[in-house]
Amino acid sequence: MPRAVLPMVAVLALVLLPHPGQAATITTLKSPKLDVPTSDAMFPAGPGSDAINNSCLACHSADHVLNQPSLSREAWQEVVNKMITAYKAPIGADDAKAIVDYLVRTKGAS
């Protein structure tokens, strides 16, 4: 990015003007000690809900899935495959099928 050098001077000057002294003020950081909320919400009960609860909630909350659009069986199969192959979700073939069926039943689209 050879364009960076000259414009940077101008950028810095403009940035600094409306906020004088900001860059100079922080010299130490304070240790945070914070709790980040989690969720224990489960998937709506129905065929396959045990499989999806047991297989998916270790890594992400249920709202991750519930906020997704309605998708085709092929698209849901692709999502579950990605969770298994890319993200190493330990899901056996039977559970994977039950999860895809659950997703198609609750959030399916033709």
Next chain:
Amino acid sequence: MQDHDVQPLHLTRRRMLGGMGIASLALMSSPASAQQTVDLHVPGGPSARIITTSYPQKGRMILQRSSPPWLETPFEVFDKGVFTPNDQHYVSWHWANFPGDIDVDGFRLTVRGQVNQTLSLSLKDILQGLPRFDIAAVNQCAGASRIYADPRVAGAQWANGSMSNAIWTGVRLKGVLDRAGVKPGAIQVRFGGLDEPVIPEAPKFLKSLTIDHARNGEVMIAFAMNGEQLPLLNGFPLRLVVPGWCGVYWIKMLNDIEVLDQPDTNYWTATGYRVPDTPHNTVKPGETGFKMVPVTRNAPRSFITNIRNGDSVPAGTPASARGIAFGGDCGVARVDLSIDGGKGWQPTQLGADQGTYGFRQWQTQFALPARGAHTLMVRCTNTKNEAQPDFRIWNPAGYLYNTIETTHVVAA
């Protein structure tokens, strides 16, 4: 604590810091009817999202996912100025396993790999031992606005609020690499943070830049945004800032820098975050046979922030329109407004330039000629003369959407 209370931000934050245990419970136990929601107006739904104030150091945010957190900036924030308040800067994590408790004295940033000298830098070394600089830059998720993909695609269902602008303060990555002494043959630099996958076999979240990009003098190891230390959820104590590039590169809780002499083969660099190698990264749904390439730079975007879809505007009299724009990986050259669905365009006045990579405000006056429905559109052209496209961008993973935005209004 109730999520539906609309509190001034300072009150909300004090409450957060003091009562997180209670807040965590409230997030889960509030009945849906008691929760304030926002309607993202997406065809096919689901459109409703909870507005949460339950996350530490965060004010009102759109809850896209509880854990790992995906918190979206409510759109009205963008009408208030070009710099997003820290407590409403959007939040996105890939893995849930990251600390809420960080010891600033014990924290170390390691620089290793193809270097003459491995470094283990304390926060004091970084804040007090290296030259610092400021840069304004928009942090935008590669999947911003994915919820509006047509047809819909899986992934974080961000509306337009997975972008935020800040003045970042930190040290140059180049300076740190120079201190370690990069060996000849180095080709990439890989960055990792304190976040770990829940499942040990899963790929740790890592991203790499080319050695030339890493040493361009703009890439920053940031310790402050808008003059304050980083909120935990935005990457305290250090995060990488890659001006003009997608947020996925802006590694949070940065504690590991590895200089590589071989191409990075980790999942997130070599496989994830891919778009078609086509103009505007767009393809037809179902199309095949195109090459996939990594997401990299941001593309120009602009938004009307003071008029929302469905608003009523007086007919025949001047009205004000204003909003924000950013050029992507360069500055904003111009922002034009159309009041006739894109047939004619009128220039707008740009606000002060607060930094090449940041938001820039624009404003103008317009008059709708007659009563009835009208379509407003806003278009940014950046300093590389690249304008937002008027066709719908679509790709299989919903990345890098920057189609011209449309706002439907009624003149009355």
